[in-house]
Amino acid sequence: MTVEGGSTEDRWVDDHAGPVVRPYAVTRGRARPVTGTFDLISLVTATRADVAGESGLGPEHVAIVALCQRMQSVAEVAAHLDLPVGTVRVLLGDLMARDLVQVSPPRSSAGVPDESIFEAVINGLRAL
Amino acid sequence: MDYGHSERPAGAPPLPTAIKILIAGGFGAGKTTLVGAVSETKPLRTEEVLTETGIGVDDLSGVEGKATTTVAMDFGRITISPDLVLYLFGTPGQDRFWFVWDELALGAIGAVVLADTRRLADCFPSIDYFEERGTPFVVAVNCFEGARRYRLDEVQAALNLDPGVPVVLCDARQRQSSRDVLITLLEHAMKSREARGHAG
Numbered sequence A: 001m002t003v004e005g006g007s008t009e010d011r012w013v014d015d016h017a018g019p020v021v022r023p024y025a026v027t028r029g030r031a032r033p034v035t036g037t038f039d040l041i042s043l044v045t046a047t048r049a050d051v052a053g054e055s056g057l058g059p060e061h062v063a064i065v066a067l068c069q070r071m072q073s074v075a076e077v078a079a080h081l082d083l084p085v086g087t088v089r090v091l092l093g094d095l096m097a098r099d100l101v102q103v104s105p106p107r108s109s110a111g112v113p114d115e116s117i118f119e120a121v122i123n124g125l126r127a128l
Numbered sequence B: 001m002d003y004g005h006s007e008r009p010a011g012a013p014p015l016p017t018a019i020k021i022l023i024a025g026g027f028g029a030g031k032t033t034l035v036g037a038v039s040e041t042k043p044l045r046t047e048e049v050l051t052e053t054g055i056g057v058d059d060l061s062g063v064e065g066k067a068t069t070t071v072a073m074d075f076g077r078i079t080i081s082p083d084l085v086l087y088l089f090g091t092p093g094q095d096r097f098w099f100v101w102d103e104l105a106l107g108a109i110g111a112v113v114l115a116d117t118r119r120l121a122d123c124f125p126s127i128d129y130f131e132e133r134g135t136p137f138v139v140a141v142n143c144f145e146g147a148r149r150y151r152l153d154e155v156q157a158a159l160n161l162d163p164g165v166p167v168v169l170c171d172a173r174q175r176q177s178s179r180d181v182l183i184t185l186l187e188h189a190m191k192s193r194e195a196r197g198h199a200g
Helices: A059-067 A074-081 A085-097 A115-126 B031-038 B095-105 B117-133 B152-158 B175-195
Strands: A043-046 A101-104 B017-025 B044-051 B068-081 B084-090 B110-115 B137-142 B167-170
Touching (some): A115 B175, B017 B031, B117 B152
Parallel strands (some): B017 B110
16 A cells, blocks of 8 residues: 555554554544544445545554445444544544545434334345 | 435435444343344454543442453444444443443444343343333343243243333344344334334
8 A cells, every 4th residue: 555645654554454553542642533423333434535645644544444435334443443432433533524534423313213214124124 | 215314415315324223131142143143244343442531430340440441342234225224232241331331222223132041130130221211122032952941921020021022032043033033123112112102
């Protein structure tokens, strides 16, 4: 992978290497995202095919954008990157602030979903 | 079917919707087995690292000496349609992680409480939790080999359940059986919703 821009310490290892630094270091000590609240099942979709050339992004940011070419929940992003959810929330906040990802919060956080959703899920399960 | 919000421009694809169901029960009751049986991929694991700042509650006695503690959750995904995804979350078993349950239960449309008839009391805390919270739930008796078979009404009485709570038998290893439990839950949740007059 070639990532231009950013300091060398941001990308001293590629995303296949897995986590080699403590989660807190990935966020440079930040415990909370700069923007957004991210439910475990908020759905994340990348807005760009790749983010090569974007400065200031770490390898984890780049990995999230690559992963979210297909829609993924926050929980899935955390599981696939092998990072704690809190760390992933911070990274997603960075990406959302730059409009590099689109995040859909779950409908049900505002109450019980409407009947059409129940019916669609029941029908979907019957078809399994 | 339109799941989009009104502020979306005409012609834009509908906003995706995710919903979640919790899979609860005592240790070894088969939570992760059920998640794996019915999900489209093998169960994934996600972790919440709780730092001291996040530990401000009384029921964490016993972990005072630790700067951080990790709670692991197994979960799976069932893609119903390109815009509708169902997630199944196994609840962490330890009682001292109730506040993680609160985060998980927020917005959940319902819960499956897996019961093992050899250790029926193990599912009492889960049942108490969902009853208190008003989360619709069903009890699924996981039929372990070698366990004595009880009639469903015996289980219902032993658990002192509200007569409206469905109790079903299942084999958490079987996709069809696990799927049927989820369908029973969704139908029950839909009825509970109607009974409450859609108030949520």
